[in-house]
Structures are given as structure tokens and as C-alpha cells.
Amino acid sequence: NAGVTQTPKFQVLKTGQSMTLQCAQDMNHEYMSWYRQDPGMGLRLIHYSVGAGITDQGEVPNGYNVSRSTTEDFPLRLLSAAPSQTSVYFCASSYAISGDSPLHFGNGTRLTVT
Amino acid sequence: AQKVTQAQTEISVVEKEDVTLDCVYETRDTTYYLFWYKQPPSGELVFLIRRNSFDEQNEISGRYSWNFQKSTSSFNFTITASQVVDSAVYFCALSEPFTGGGNKLTFGTGTQLKVEL
Numbered sequence: 066n067a068g069v070t071q072t073p074k075f076q077v078l079k080t081g082q083s084m085t086l087q088c089a090q091d092m093n094h095e096y097m098s099w100y101r102q103d104p105g106m107g108l109r110l111i112h113y114s115v116g117a118g119i120t121d122q123g124e125v126p127n128g129y130n131v132s133r134s135t136t137e138d139f140p141l142r143l144l145s146a147a148p149s150q151t152s153v154y155f156c157a158s159s160y161a162i163s164g165d166s167p168l169h170f171g172n173g174t175r176l177t178v179t
Numbered sequence: 180a181q182k183v184t185q186a187q188t189e190i191s192v193v194e195k196e197d198v199t200l201d202c203v204y205e206t207r208d209t210t211y212y213l214f215w216y217k218q219p220p221s222g223e224l225v226f227l228i229r230r231n232s233f234d235e236q237n238e239i240s241g242r243y244s245w246n247f248q249k250s251t252s253s254f255n256f257t258i259t260a261s262q263v264v265d266s267a268v269y270f271c272a273l274s275e276p277f278t279g280g281g282n283k284l285t286f287g288t289g290t291q292l293k294v295e296l
Contacts, residue, residue: 096282107183107270107286123283155224164212164274164282165231170224 067091071156071171078146078178086141086174088156096159096166097139098123099131101152102173108155114139146178181206181275185287192261192294200256200290202271208232212274213247213254214284219267227269230254261294268292 072087090097098113110123114133128150130142139158143150154174159166182205192198204213215227228238230247238245242259258265268291272284 105288107288108284109286110283113283153222157224164210164276165229166282167214167226167229168224168284169226170216172223 069156069158069169069171071154071174073174074172076174076176078143078176080146080148080178082146084143084146086143086154086156086176088139088141088171089137090139090156090158090169091137092158092160092169093136094158094160094169095136096161097133098157098168099129099139099141100155100157101125102155103152111141111154143176146176148178150176151178152176181208181273181285183271183273183285183287185269185271185290187290188288189291189293192292194262194294194296195260197257197259198261198292198294200258200269200271200292202254202256202287204252204254204271204273206252206273206275208275214272214274215245215254215256216270216272217267218270218289224270227256258292261292263294263296266292266294 069090095116099111100108102108109125111129112131114120117136120131156171157168159168184203211232213230217225235247244257246255268289270289271287274282276282
């Protein structure tokens, strides 16, 4: 049971480049989300999904797109990378969409934009 | 808006000392959930505990204990007889439901705990 798998673990981009951060879970969880972690700011929600075909914006969605074509996968796309997007990104899932379900996190992707 | 405050940025203790990590939250919801997560130096986030707003019983799990007090909007975490392996960043989080389903965790800024020999 792999849980939540994120790839890549590290990535360096130049300003203006685009890329996709991959996230897959094998727990049949309905709820998936993306957070970014920045020093001194905790984790902030970027986008989330309550099921296949359904996505919505979180707290800091600008510059990011998501899609949810299957229950298992929830990729995060950076359309035109900016230095302000340098961060550690975490994908998370939970078995229910209600607030009482603990999140299971992937191991993170450390992104640097130069 | 919901808010979680972890006023202790960094705490250093000597092994075997007890240490308490503070968490104060703000919410207008009557039903809510509080969480603690651990982030060791390796970087992953590990779920430790969940507490709902209707359950004010303290909980103990081994060397870990949690004290939830609605009257002071606090959900503090105590490690008894700390060990070097407890060195990590600890996050307190508050669950906020979205109208259309799903929920958002509002995280505190974390407390870095360093346990030294």
C-alpha cells in the first residue's frame, strides 16, 4: 500500500516554464488536495477536489491549475512558473469529504524557480 | 475567518524533559475538528490526533497527551520524557468545511521542537 505518491521529489524551473506535479493515491479516497508550505507560513491550500470531475479553488490558487479525471490522480500544473512559486508542495487525500477525516500526505515536492 | 496560532516558534529541551506545545484557535463554527501533525526532518507530514469540538476529554497515547479546552480555545500537546526522535516541527490545524463539500485545514505556522542529549 503506497498511500499518496508525489513525483518528482525535486524540481528546478526557470521563470516562465511550465510543469506538472504528479499526485496519485491508492486508498480510493474521494478527497484530494494540494498545499504549499513556505517558511513561517505553515501550509496553505491551493486547490482541492471532492471527487472525480470536481475541483475547486483553495486559499492561494493563482498560477496553478488542477484536474481530476480519475479518483486516483490529482495533478497540479504550473502554467508559467514564477520565483514566488518556489516552495514545497504537498498532495493530500482523505477517505471522506467531511472535516473529520485526517489527511494523508505525500512526501512533498521541493520546487525552485530561478 | 478561521485562525490557528502557534506562538512558540522554536523550543529546545534536554532529553527526558516534558514539553508542551501550545495551540490557540479561532472559529465561528460550532462543529469543528482539530488536528496535530508532525513533520520530522525527513519532511513528511504525519497525522497524530484528531479531536472534534464536542469531545473535550483529554487523550493520552504513550508519551503524548492532548488537552482540549473550548473555554480558552486551546488544544495543547504535551510530550512526556522527550526523546531525540521527537525533534520535529509540529503543526496544529483546524478543519473548516466548504459549503459544497470538502474541507480546508487551516494550519498554524508550526513549532520547531529540538530535543538534545
